[in-house]
Amino acid sequence: MNSHHNMPAATGERGYSLIEILMTLALAGIFFSAITGIFVSLNKGYQTREDVIEMLQYARVGIERVTRELRYARSFNVANATNVQFVATDIDGIKEVGGSEVWDVVEYGSYSDDGVATLGRKTALNVAPAQSASPTMSSYAAAARNLYSLSFEYFDNPVTLNPTTVTADVRAVRVTLTIRTASKDADYSYNGGYRIYTLSAIVMPRNIEPL
Template identity: 30%
Template structure:
C-alpha cells in the first residue's frame, strides 16, 4: 500500500517532457517574431525621426550663426567663392560719426583729417562701450563701395577709406596711419571692422564633409591661401551639400542671401535646410 502511494507521488513530481519543451520553444519563437515585426517599424521610424531632427537642429544652428554675422557684414564686402560654397566678408561691430572740419568745430575737438594726414580725430558723442568698444587693431572704414579707392579689401594697397586704430582715449581715436583721402561720408559716418570672416563649406559623400568658420583680424581678400584666413572652427559636420547665393534687391539698396545646407548620416538619413537673410548695404 505504501509502495503504490510512493509511486503515484513520484509521477506527480515529473517535469515537462522533451516534446512539451520543444513545443513551448517553438510557440515562444513564433510569438516573439510576430511581436518584433509589429515593433520594428515604429522603433525604426522613431530612430529615423530623431536622426532627422538632430541634423535639422545642427543645420539650423549653423545657418542662424551665419545669418547673424552676415547682417554685421561691412556693406559691399560679401564675396562668394569656390562655386558658391564659400562666403567671405568683413565683420563690423559698431559704427559712429566723425567730426567734419567743414563744421568748424571748437579747438578742443579734432575733425577727421582728409588732407594733412593727422592720425587723431574725435568721435561725435560718447564712444561705444562693452563688446562694441573700439580697441587698438580695429579698422575705421568710411563709405565702402567695393570699388577703388573705396574698397576696404585694398587696405594698405591703395584704399583711401580704411585705416587701422592704434589707440583710443575717451572719444579720441588715434590711427596707426591716416590713409583717408577722397572718400568721405555725407553723413560723417564710419563703421568699425574687426577682421575677415570666411565660411568654407566642403561637402562630401555620405555626409563626410564640414562647414568651417575662419576668422582673422587681418584684412584678407579671396580664399586662395587658407592659412591666411585664420584658425578654423567647425560649425557642423555631416555635410553632404551646400550652396550660397547673394542676389541684389533692385531699387532697395540691399541683397537677399540664400543659404542651403544638406546634412547626412553615413549611409542613412539626410536633412536639407534653406535660410534666406535680407542684407542692407547702406553707404
C-alpha cells in the same frame, strides 16, 4: 483479523512527451523572436529620432550664425556660389586696437572634418582696414556638421532681387543650407538613405549703402 494493504492512489499525472516539449520550445522561440524584433525596431526608431533632432539643430544653428554675421558686412572679398568672404565691423565686439579702427573678415564655405562634410568658418579678426581686402585667414572651424549642400546667391537690389556677379554691387545674399542626418536609414530610399533638412534666408547687410 483482516489485513489491509495500503496501495498508492492513481493520480492520472504523466510526464511531457517529446512532441510537447518540442512544441513548447518552438513557441518560446517565436515569442522571443518577436520580442527581439520589437526591441530592434524600437531601438532603430530611437536612433532615427536622435539623428533627426541633431540634424535640425545643426541646420538652425548654422543658418542663424551665417545670416547674423552677414548682416554686419560692409563689403565682400569673395562672392561665389560655394563661398562667401566679407569684411565686417564688431563681429567680436572689438572696434579699436591701440586707438586705431579695426575690422573683421569672415568666410563661410564647406570643408571635410575627419571625412564629414562640414559648414566651416574662417576669420581674420581685428585687422587694419587697409589689410582687410587680402587678410591672412585662420583655418576652417566647424559651424555645422553633416553638411549636404551649401549655396550663396547675390543680388544688387534686395527688393527686385536682381542677380549680380560683381562683389562691389552685392546688396543682398541668399543663403541656402542643407544638413543631413549623421547615419543612413536602410528604410529611407531618398538621398542615398540620408534624411535632409533645408533652410534658406535672404540677408541685407546693414552697413552697405544701396546702389
